[in-house]
Amino acid sequence: MNNKAATTTPATTLNNKAGRSDSAAVSASSAPGRPQPHHPATNLRLALLGNPNTGKTTLFNRLCGLRAKTANFPGSTVDARVGRCTLHVASQHDPTATEPQPIELIDLPGLYRLGLNLPESKLCRDVLDGTDTTGPVPDAAIVVADASNLARNLCLVAELLARGFPVILALNMIDIARRRGLSIDTDALGRKLGCRVVPVAARQGIGLDELRAAMARMVDRCIRNMPADHVTVSDAAVLPDVSDTSAIAEWADEIVRTSVGGPAAVGEASDSIIDRLDAAFTHPIVGVLVFAAVMTGLFWTIFSLAQLPMSLIEISFEYLGGFLGTVLPPGMVHDLLVDGVIGGVAGTVVFLPQICLLFFLISLLEDTGYLARAAFVMDRLMCRFGLPGQAFVPMLSSHACAIPGIMSAKLIPDPQDRLATILVSPFMSCSARLPVYVLLIGLLFRDNAALGGLAFFGCYGLGALAAFGTAFVARRSILRGKSRPMVLELPTYKWPSLLSALLTTWDQGIDFLKKAGTIIVALCIVLWWLSAYPKVDPPQPALDMLAQAQLVESADAAEAEQLRTEAAAITARHEQASSFAGRMGRVVQPVFEPLGYDWQLTVGVVASFAAREVFVSTMAVLTSGSDDVEDEGILNQIYQAQRDDGSPVITKSTAASLLVFYVLAMQCLPTLAVTRRETGSWKWAALQFGYMSSLAWVASLVTYQGLRWMGVP
Amino acid sequence: MQYADLQCDECDLLHALGMTDRCKLSVRKTGNPCIVQVGATRIGLAQSVSSKITVIPDDANGTVTRVSPSPQQQQQQQQQQQPGDEQ
Numbered sequence: 001m002n003n004k005a006a007t008t009t010p011a012t013t014l015n016n017k018a019g020r021s022d023s024a025a026v027s028a029s030s031a032p033g034r035p036q037p038h039h040p041a042t043n044l045r046l047a048l049l050g051n052p053n054t055g056k057t058t059l060f061n062r063l064c065g066l067r068a069k070t071a072n073f074p075g076s077t078v079d080a081r082v083g084r085c086t087l088h089v090a091s092q093h094d095p096t097a098t099e100p101q102p103i104e105l106i107d108l109p110g111l112y113r114l115g116l117n118l119p120e121s122k123l124c125r126d127v128l129d130g131t132d133t134t135g136p137v138p139d140a141a142i143v144v145a146d147a148s149n150l151a152r153n154l155c156l157v158a159e160l161l162a163r164g165f166p167v168i169l170a171l172n173m174i175d176i177a178r179r180r181g182l183s184i185d186t187d188a189l190g191r192k193l194g195c196r197v198v199p200v201a202a203r204q205g206i207g208l209d210e211l212r213a214a215m216a217r218m219v220d221r222c223i224r225n226m227p228a229d230h231v232t233v234s235d236a237a238v239l240p241d242v243s244d245t246s247a248i249a250e251w252a253d254e255i256v257r258t259s260v261g262g263p264a265a266v267g268e269a270s271d272s273i274i275d276r277l278d279a280a281f282t283h284p285i286v287g288v289l290v291f292a293a294v295m296t297g298l299f300w301t302i303f304s305l306a307q308l309p310m311s312l313i314e315i316s317f318e319y320l321g322g323f324l325g326t327v328l329p330p331g332m333v334h335d336l337l338v339d340g341v342i343g344g345v346a347g348t349v350v351f352l353p354q355i356c357l358l359f360f361l362i363s364l365l366e367d368t369g370y371l372a373r374a375a376f377v378m379d380r381l382m383c384r385f386g387l388p389g390q391a392f393v394p395m396l397s398s399h400a401c402a403i404p405g406i407m408s409a410k411l412i413p414d415p416q417d418r419l420a421t422i423l424v425s426p427f428m429s430c431s432a433r434l435p436v437y438v439l440l441i442g443l444l445f446r447d448n449a450a451l452g453g454l455a456f457f458g459c460y461g462l463g464a465l466a467a468f469g470t471a472f473v474a475r476r477s478i479l480r481g482k483s484r485p486m487v488l489e490l491p492t493y494k495w496p497s498l499l500s501a502l503l504t505t506w507d508q509g510i511d512f513l514k515k516a517g518t519i520i521v522a523l524c525i526v527l528w529w530l531s532a533y534p535k536v537d538p539p540q541p542a543l544d545m546l547a548q549a550q551l552v553e554s555a556d557a558a559e560a561e562q563l564r565t566e567a568a569a570i571t572a573r574h575e576q577a578s579s580f581a582g583r584m585g586r587v588v589q590p591v592f593e594p595l596g597y598d599w600q601l602t603v604g605v606v607a608s609f610a611a612r613e614v615f616v617s618t619m620a621v622l623t624s625g626s627d628d629v630e631d632e633g634i635l636n637q638i639y640q641a642q643r644d645d646g647s648p649v650i651t652k653s654t655a656a657s658l659l660v661f662y663v664l665a666m667q668c669l670p671t672l673a674v675t676r677r678e679t680g681s682w683k684w685a686a687l688q689f690g691y692m693s694s695l696a697w698v699a700s701l702v703t704y705q706g707l708r709w710m711g712v713p
Numbered sequence: 714m715q716y717a718d719l720q721c722d723e724c725d726l727l728h729a730l731g732m733t734d735r736c737k738l739s740v741r742k743t744g745n746p747c748i749v750q751v752g753a754t755r756i757g758l759a760q761s762v763s764s765k766i767t768v769i770p771d772d773a774n775g776t777v778t779r780v781s782p783s784p785q786q787q788q789q790q791q792q793q794q795q796p797g798d799e800q
Contacts, residue, residue, distance in 0.1 A: 112729035117722045149753035152731045245728035249736065274755075275741050282746050282757070376746040376757050389759060413722060485759035487726055490748065 043084070044103045044219050045135060047127060049160070050144035051153050052110025052120075053491045055172040057081075059144055059202040060107040063212070067503055069404075071366035074110055074489050078120075078408045080127050081107040082135075087216040089223065101219055106138060109411065112152070114159045115243065119411050128163065139222045140166040142215070147177035147184060147199065148492075150260060154252035155242075157193060162242045166222070167195040168214050174199035175206065176492075182260060189259040203497065274493065281373035284380065291377050294370070295460065298361050300453030303438075306353035307449075313353070314635070317346035336528060340621055344524025347620030348516045348613055350635070351435035355512050358431055360505040362400060367496035371396065372488055379486045385468040386475025388412060389486025391421040395467065398428035399460070400508075402671045406678055416481045420471050422678055423688055426671050427467035429460045429663060431508075432612040436662045439616055440655045443639055455659075462663045466695065520617050527607060527621045530581035539574045542567040569642070576600070577644050581622065595661065595697070596654040596704040598643045605661065612667045623649070653712045657704035665696035723762065730756050737771070 050056045052074030061068055064083030083105045088098040108127060109120040126132035128141075141160050145153030150171070160167050171177070171184060190197040196214045200207035240247040280286050321342045328334040365371060371393075379389030387395075390412045398405030405425045412418040429437070437459050445451040475481065538546075549563035576582050577599070585599030585606075592602045600622045608615035616638070623641035641649040650658070666672070666689045676685040731751035732738065741755065742748040747763035749756050758766075 112726065116725050116729055118726065146753075151752050152729075152754055155729070245725075246733045246735070249728075249731065249733045278748055278755070279742050282742065282748070284745070372757070376759075379759060380745060383759070484720075484723070485761040486746070486757070487723065487730070487759065487762055488757045489730060490755040490757050 044101065044140075044222055045106060045138040046103055046215065046219075047106045047108060047124075047138040047141045047165075048144060049108050049124060049141055049156060050110060050172075051112055051146065051149075051156065052489060054110065054144045054146045054153065055202045056110065056144045057107055059170065059172060059200065059211075060105060062202050062205060062208055064105055067507060068107065069504065070500065071363075071371075074372070074491065077107060077109045078411055079109065080123065080132065083107065087212060087219055089216045089220040092223070098216075101216070101223070103215075103219060104135070105142075111156070113155060113245075114163075118413050128160075128165070138165075140168070140218050142168045142170055142211075144170045144172050144202075147171040147174045148180055148182060150184070151249070151252040151256045154193070154255060155248050157195070158239055158248055158251065159242045161194065162239055166218055167193075168211070168218060169193065169195055169197045170202075170211055171197060171199045172202050175201040175204060185259045185261070189255065192255045192259060277493065278373060278490065281370060282376045287373070287377040291374050292457075294365070294374075296453060296457045298358075298365070299456035299460065300450070301361060302354050302357045302434075303441075303453045303456055304449045306357055306438075309353035310350055313350050314346070317342060317349070321346070335532060336525065339532075340524050340528025341521060344528070344617040344621045345516055345521055347617040347638075348435065348520050349513065351438055351613070351616070352509060352512060354434050354438060355431050356505045356509045358434065359400065359508040360501050363501035363504040364496040364498075367494060367500065369491040369493040372490050375488060376486065382468070382471075383483055383485070385472040386479075386481075386483050387420060387424070387468070387471045388414065388417040388483040389488065390484075391417065394421050394425050395428050395464075398425040398430060401430050401432070402426040402428065402668065403674050406671065406674050410678065414481075414484050416475075416479045417483050419679060419684065420474050420479050420483075422675055423474060423684065424467035424470045426666055426668065426675075426688065426692065427463045427470065427664065429463045430612075430668075431512075432668065433459075433662055435613045435616045436608075437659065439619075439635060439638065440650075440659045440662075442635060443650055443655045444652060444659075459659060459663050462660070466664055470691070470695075515611075515613075519611065520614060523607065523614055524617050524621055527581065527603075527618050530584070531576060531579045531603075531622050533579060536575055536578040538567070538571040542570040542574070545570070573642065573644055576622065594705070595657050595700045596651070596708075597658070598649055600641065600643070600649050601654065601658065605658075608662075609665075609667045609669075611669070612662060615662070619649075651713045653704050653707035656707055656712075657700040660703045661696045661700040663696075664692060664699055666692035727762075727766075730754060732756070732766075738768070740768070 048056050048060055055070075057068050057070045057077050060066065060081070060083055061070070064085045066083050068077075068081055068083075084102060085105060086100045086102050089101045091097040091099045106127060108124050111118070111120045111124050114121055114125055114128070123132065128138065130137035143153070143157050143160060145157070157167060157169055169189070171186065174184070177184065184199065186197040186199055196218070198207060198211045198214050200211050202208070240251040242248055281290055321338050324342065325334065325338050328337065375389055375392040378392045382389060382391060391409070394405045394409040394412070396405075397408050402425050405428065406422050409418050409421040409425065412421055437456060441452050441455045441459075445455055475483070545563045545567035549560040549567070552563070553560040577586075581603050582599055585603040588606055589597070589599045589602045592605060597605065600619070603622060604615045604618040607618045619638045619641070623638050639648075639650060643649055672685045672689055675688055676682050679685070731754055732749070736751060738749045738751045740747065741750050745760035745763075746757040747760065749758065749763075
């Protein structure tokens with residue numbers, strides 16, 4: 001046996017059977033619950049189970065060399081996730097040597113019991129029974145338990161043992177348990193349970209070699225079709241009837257009493273600091289104030305700290321555009337690269353600092369354990385609108401992206417609650433809206449970071465208000481019924497992991513750049529072509545100005561230059577207006593004219609129905625030739641863009657109207673596809689799209705017309 | 714531990730969280746949410762759930778409680794069990 005037993009294989013497949021043979025020996029129709037003899041043609045499969053928030057995904061990441069998302073609140077994993085790693089098991093030919101054995105590790109959502117009528121329990125049952133899409137019945141199970149809270153975690157071990165699974169019990173967070181004065185006799189515990197027990201601290205990487213060695217030993221026995229590697233069964237406590245919750249709890253308590261020592265062996269130690277924090281964070285008034293302060297601080301930090309890196313990115317793209325402009329000869333390639341690709345990509349990439357800051361701060365916040373308390377603050381509010389407290393996590397996740405938010409709604413037990421959450425989650429302001437918010441709030445409150453931060457908070461608040469209002473109406477019309485009351489395990493408070501937050505930020509930043517480098521570049525090229533063609537002759541007023549400039553050149557060179565500049569601006573506007581994009585914009589513009597949008601804004605809004613962040617790059621491309629602003633940044637270029645009549649494209653009232661539109665509108669095709677998948681019907685996706693877009697239009701109309709009525713330009 | 718008017722699924726979840734019949738728990742915070750500690754687990758309960766749980770104080774300072782079925786609830790349980798026994 002090689003204790004340094006494993007090499008990790010970063011390749012992973014999510015929810016698929018990649019790499020598995022179709023001739024798997026264990027079919028979905030085989031008797032559920034008990035692992036079948038292993039077929040040599042397939043990879044061995046180990047299921048990673050445990051109570052919520054015990055560090056399963058952290059351990060999974062460590063074992064498979066992956067970076068799946070982790071968080072310090074229950075329910076951060078919502079689906080079965082398959083990873084691969086290689087263990088070194090004893091060679092079948094030479095007992096003194098080892099040979100590599102690839103295995104599949106299935107990371108499952110946290111669950112309390114297999115027998116519960118909850119979505120996560122059903123999903124785990126399906127995986128263990130081999131009736132889910134991830135593949136056949138796992139060969140064995142690794143139960144990840146919180147070492148400080150052993151008794152409750154053992155109930156799940158009992159259920160798995162009762163199903164006949166070979167089990168390894170990984171006592172995670174052993175470092176915290178020891179700091180609390182707990183001493184766990186792992187040998188005695190293993191003897192009582194009849195399975196191997198390995199203390200680990202997955203976050204710090206402690207005990208992983210021992211765990212891999214135990215896994216290799218178990219895998220070896222699975223390959224040889226030998227019985228499970230129980231340390232000894234002589235002392236094993238007789239398993240209780242797992243359907244009897246009281247009996248199983250007493251069994252677990254008894255095992256803990258005989259194998260765990262220390263002042264807090266049964267976990268009854270109280271902590272006055274935690275009590276005070278909990279009391280404050282869940283207080284009806286203080287809790288709301290803390291939540292508001294945390295969120296405002298978050299957005300203020302994003303808004304203010306991102307200014308400098310944004311300026312640096314803008315300057316870099318300006319330099320690149322200027323360099324290419326001088327190197328390339330005038331012509332189509334020059335215009336395509338300078339105005340289309342660089343202008344468009346710069347309009348998106350400039351918001352990278354905000355995106356990174358958002359994910360970094362949310363990751364830190366998730367790690368602290370505060371969010372579970374905030375969920376109760378929000379539950380008081382949400383239940384009045386017909387949303388369950390469990391909807392807090394999906395709605396919070398939707399602030400990063402609605403897609404994982406909607407997917408995490410699958411852990412909400414009640415179907416009506418789940419549907420209501422899915423329908424309203426896209427109202428929460430996702431990171432794709434962030435560039436649009438920055439652009440428009442920058443125009444509205446350019447010199448006041450504090451007001452800008454408040455406006456940010458207001459946008460997020462408006463989205464949440466729309467979500468609650470919609471849920472209120474839906475729960476009294478199409479989704480009648482009361483939401484389920486909230487019962488939630490409160491995780492321990494922790495110092496957030498800086499490394500984890502940085503890794504999350506890196507991953508999300510790379511994702512954003514990939515999107516900017518692929519989809520957005522493609523859209524920018526299409527939009528550039530639409531806005532640059534067909535080529536038309538300069539209009540008569542521009543020709544007149546150029547003629548006059550030639551006449552006055554010798555007498556007044558400055559006036560001649562001014563005339564040429566004006567002529568160039570008129571020509572550019574004429575070309576834009578005559579382009580395919582201009583013509584299409586004019587066709588659709590009557591729909592958006594009451595909201596204050598000209599044809600350029602109309603094209604920007606329509607293009608961003610595929611993805612919201614496209615708006616800024618579209619505007620950057622559309623306005624690239626409309627003014628002499630080569631020395632200005634992308635944002636200033638958009639701010640200074642002019643309509644056909646010479647008035648600004650974006651005024652304060654149109655900026656406010658656009659802001660409201662982007663808060664409320666459903667402009668994300670992937671989200672609609674996920675809604676369809678999770679609800680099983682295009683009907684709900686169509687309703688979501690129609691309702692959100694209509695609401696956005698009406699609210700923007702009211703905003704624009706109201707501001708105009710008050711005299712705002 | 715006894716629950717009045719709670720749905721079966723909610724009862725099962727509470728049991729799975731360690732709030733079983735006659736378990737020992739400490740009330741860390743009253744109100745909405747009510748926060749209880751069972752073993753090392755802190756559990757937040759919405760008021761609509763906590764108001765339906767019967768707990769019986771176990772010691773002088775009232776922070777540790779022992780929960781057990783009320784006589785009326787025991788009777789209800791027995792009535793529910795009888796038809797099954799007959800079958």
